[in-house]
Amino acid sequence: xxxxFGRVALFIFFFVVPVIGIALGLRSPAMRSRIPIITAFIAxxxxxxxxxxxxxxxxxxxxxxxxxxxxLIIVAGFALLLGIVNVVQNNSRRIARRDAxxxxxxxxxxxxxxxxxxxxxxxxxxxxxxxxxxxxxxPFKWIEDRxxxxxxxxxxxxxxxxxxxxxxxxxxxRNTEAxxxxxxxxxxxxxRVPLFELLAAPFPALQPxxxxxxxxxxxxTEWIMNIPNGAAQSGIIIGDALGAASMAIRVIxxxxxxYLGLGAGE
Amino acid sequence: MAKRPSxxxxxxxxxxxxxxxxxxxxxxxxxITPIVVPIGLxxxxxxxxxxxxxxxxxxxxxxxxWLSFDYGPSSAPENDPMAEAFLRQCFLKKVRVVVIxxxxxxxxxxxxxxxxxxxxxxxxxVYGEDYVNLGYKDGAAxxxxxxxxxxxxxxxxxxxxxxxxxxxxxxxxxxxxQVKVVFTAATGLIGEYWITQVHAQFGTPVIIGPTAVSAPxxxxxxxxxxLVGMLGGMxxxxxxxxxxxxxxxxxxRFYGGTRLFTATKGMDGQTVLHTVILLLILLxxxxxxxxxxxxxxxxxxxxxxxxxxxx
Amino acid sequence: MTETFPGIGxxxxxxxxxxxxxxxxxxxxxxxxxxxxxxxxxLGYYVGIVLNQTLKPNLIEPLTTNFAGNWDLLMAGGIGxxxxxxxxxxxxxxxxYALAIYVAYYIGVEFTRRIHxxxxxxxxxxxxxxFPWTGATLESLVFVIGVYSVLVYFFFSKEQNRVTRKIxxxxxxxxxxxxxxxxxxxxxxxxxxxxxxxxxxxxxxLYPALGI
Numbered sequence: 053x054x055x056x057f058g059r060v061a062l063f064i065f066f067f068v069v070p071v072i073g074i075a076l077g078l079r080s081p082a083m084r085s086r087i088p089i090i091t092a093f094i095a096x097x098x099x100x101x102x103x104x105x106x107x108x109x110x111x112x113x114x115x116x117x118x119x120x121x122x123x124l125i126i127v128a129g130f131a132l133l134l135g136i137v138n139v140v141q142n143n144s145r146r147i148a149r150r151d152a153x154x155x156x157x158x159x160x161x162x163x164x165x166x167x168x169x170x171x172x173x174x175x176x177x178x179x180x181x182x183x184x185x186x187x188x189x190x191p192f193k194w195i196e197d198r199x200x201x202x203x204x205x206x207x208x209x210x211x212x213x214x215x216x217x218x219x220x221x222x223x224x225x226r227n228t229e230a231x232x233x234x235x236x237x238x239x240x241x242x243x244r245v246p247l248f249e250l251l252a253a254p255f256p257a258l259q260p261x262x263x264x265x266x267x268x269x270x271x272x273t274e275w276i277m278n279i280p281n282g283a284a285q286s287g288i289i290i291g292d293a294l295g296a297a298s299m300a301i302r303v304i305x306x307x308x309x310x311y312l313g314l315g316a317g318e
Numbered sequence: 319m320a321k322r323p324s325x326x327x328x329x330x331x332x333x334x335x336x337x338x339x340x341x342x343x344x345x346x347x348x349x350i351t352p353i354v355v356p357i358g359l360x361x362x363x364x365x366x367x368x369x370x371x372x373x374x375x376x377x378x379x380x381x382x383x384w385l386s387f388d389y390g391p392s393s394a395p396e397n398d399p400m401a402e403a404f405l406r407q408c409f410l411k412k413v414r415v416v417v418i419x420x421x422x423x424x425x426x427x428x429x430x431x432x433x434x435x436x437x438x439x440x441x442x443x444v445y446g447e448d449y450v451n452l453g454y455k456d457g458a459a460x461x462x463x464x465x466x467x468x469x470x471x472x473x474x475x476x477x478x479x480x481x482x483x484x485x486x487x488x489x490x491x492x493x494x495x496q497v498k499v500v501f502t503a504a505t506g507l508i509g510e511y512w513i514t515q516v517h518a519q520f521g522t523p524v525i526i527g528p529t530a531v532s533a534p535x536x537x538x539x540x541x542x543x544x545l546v547g548m549l550g551g552m553x554x555x556x557x558x559x560x561x562x563x564x565x566x567x568x569x570x571r572f573y574g575g576t577r578l579f580t581a582t583k584g585m586d587g588q589t590v591l592h593t594v595i596l597l598l599i600l601l602x603x604x605x606x607x608x609x610x611x612x613x614x615x616x617x618x619x620x621x622x623x624x625x626x627x628x629x
Numbered sequence: 630m631t632e633t634f635p636g637i638g639x640x641x642x643x644x645x646x647x648x649x650x651x652x653x654x655x656x657x658x659x660x661x662x663x664x665x666x667x668x669x670x671x672l673g674y675y676v677g678i679v680l681n682q683t684l685k686p687n688l689i690e691p692l693t694t695n696f697a698g699n700w701d702l703l704m705a706g707g708i709g710x711x712x713x714x715x716x717x718x719x720x721x722x723x724x725x726y727a728l729a730i731y732v733a734y735y736i737g738v739e740f741t742r743r744i745h746x747x748x749x750x751x752x753x754x755x756x757x758x759x760f761p762w763t764g765a766t767l768e769s770l771v772f773v774i775g776v777y778s779v780l781v782y783f784f785f786s787k788e789q790n791r792v793t794r795k796i797x798x799x800x801x802x803x804x805x806x807x808x809x810x811x812x813x814x815x816x817x818x819x820x821x822x823x824x825x826x827x828x829x830x831x832x833x834x835l836y837p838a839l840g841i
Binding site: 053063066067070077084087089093096098099103119133135136166167201204209240241277279281282290297300301303304311312 | 666681685738778
């Protein structure tokens with residue numbers, strides 16, 4: 053077994069320290085919040101320092117930072133599945149109590165069980181979850197193509213209807229700002245599609261003029277997107293990034309602890 | 319004395335109080351009509367798409383490009399045509415392509431489907447030499463950090479579990495800095511990570527194909543020189559298809575068929591529904607402004623003498 | 630795309646699509662069935678991709694094929710499993726360690742990404758020549774005014790005075806243009822999804838079913 057510095061350091065910071073913390077926490081509830089904050093500080097500082105300290109123990113191929121990156125790819129996978137436990141608990145409870153709509157909970161759990169089982173089978177059998185070597189689809193892929201993709205696509209496509217209805221009912225030029233918004237929206241919507249060519253479709257003689265108008269609107273749209281929109285988005289990005297960076301410092305330094313389920317004084 | 323609403327006002331009032339399901343029906347008809355009766359409206363290109371296309375045109379045979387499927391079925395009609403067009407262009411130029419997926423909700427399935435569809439059009443391609451599918455990985459930000467040092471750290475195997483050392487395409491490509499361009503077809507934040515993390519830290523040129531919803535934000539990155547090019551939504555995909563067909567007329571057999579879905583054909587429906595929605599917004603605002611004007615006249619008439627005089 | 634009679638898979642996809650669209654008329658059991666099925670299948674999908682694409686190649690196989698060279702990955706697996714302790718009532722607090730590592734790591738990555746990849750390049754875009762006045766420099770002037778007036782608008786730490794209020798108002802105008810443009814693009818994005826779905830229903834299902 054290899055014991056390079058990166059591995060040993062991570063072992064100490066993210067195994068030994070938490071184990072000590074858990075042992076202390078079992079005896080004293082006050083320790084249940086302090087040591088996780090120290091762990092967070094170390095976990096947050098490693099990726100930052102690795103960019104500024106080009107030393108092998110930190111950012112070299114066997115350093116702490118690359119090793120931690122590999123770990124967190126794995127941890128992200130576990131985190132993605134975290135919500136499943138909650139969903140299974142809630143829906144099982146609804147079925148057991150025969151609450152309103154419990155039959156749909158059965159449908160949900162059945163979908164989860166079948167698809168999840170096929171995914172597990174793909175891993176265990178080695179045939180995977182995509183195409184087999186002979187080009188045929190695995191059962192998991194068939195469920196993905198016939199159930200998952202159509203359902204996700206359709207549910208999101210409902211937004212087109214709601215958006216059209218909302219635009220008709222609510223999009224009003226109530227004041228100066230709303231009017232600016234409305235005019236910009238109208239220009240961009242008209243400039244991104246060959247709207248005038250469509251309107252002139254029954255009148256071939258008008259097509260050249262329609263094309264010219266479309267070309268002008270298209271150019272105007274591009275200018276709006278590049279300059280006023282680009283400027284506003286740049287300002288938003290800078291402001292948002294500075295806010296996020298300051299929040300990151302607060303979390304790493306332990307000032308912000310809400311994500312651990314701790315209040316300000318804990 | 320209150321002014322009686324005119325016939326026009328009564329009509330506008332009636333349309334504003336229409337059951338929203340009639341609006342839904344109008345939307346559906348507007349989209350279905352150009353599918354059933356294709357119109358074939360022209361597509362004009364923009365500089366951001368042309369930049370992307372021309373950059374890929376500068377790649378040489380044997381160069382390695384990177385295609386990341388960072389979207390799911392919820393935006394497939396916009397992003398699929400982008401990915402397909404990019405793959406076709408690369409394969410025609412004999413540029414080798416590494417495909418990955420970083421979007422958890424459906425990215426892998428779409429990567430598999432699009433790659434299967436396009437590679438079937440180029441039967442001489444060899445998996446592992448001309449292209450490879452490394453599959454999906456969780457933790458996009460951590461993955462990108464590893465790609466900057468060692469691709470194998472993040473992707474030790476391909477999508478089917480074969481060690482990546484087996485594939486000739488990746489011999490000589492140790493990290494993302496050696497890749498000529500990253501094309502990310504994206505919905506959401508992952509596309510942004512390629513720009514602000516991979517390009518910023520490793521300098522790899524990035525082309526982004528965002529959904530139309532997130533495209534406005536990327537103009538800021540384009541202006542700052544952080545992007546080589548951008549395909550904004552279905553329109554961007556249609557522009558890329560137009561440029562591709564102009565340069566490679568042999569692709570007409572894929573873009574010209576009546577049953578194949580392409581972004582160019584989708585633009586017909588976009589145009590019709592844009593027109594309808596603009597008319598609806600106009601109608602709604604005419605009704606609003608007229609009712610506001612009527613209320614002002616009523617207020618003035620009720621509180622004082624005739625307009626402009628004191629009681 | 631085939632013009633032969635659609636197979637069972639296409640029929641299932643088409644029926645589920647119609648069930649989901651039925652919500653437009655009103656909420657009904659068919660829609661709720663489709664919605665519940667979607668939720669369940671999505672979660673099962675997560676299980677499949679995480680297990681096959683991340684845990685197996687990045688954790689399980691390295692440990693089983695070369696434990697000596699990859700023993701540290703045990704701790705990654707341990708941290709991942711520790712996240713699930715939140716569901717165990719008496720010892721839920723131990724999951725704080727896993728959460729601390731997971732959240733703080735990604736926040737650390739985010740910090741450098743934001744500064745290095747967003748703030749610095751975006752600010753550098755505003756440091757451009759504004760003279761002599763040509764088309765390009767006037768555009769740059771408008772751009773710079775836009776960026777800084779928007780930043781002034783978003784400065785909420787201190788009450789704005791008469792001057793900054795006027796500058797913030799200019800910022801609001803730029804924001805309104807941007808939001809209007811964003812609305813136009815959003816319309817396009819949502820319509821595209823609908824086009825894709827109806828294209829499938831008509832050309833992939835209905836036409837072949839009717840023999841067209």
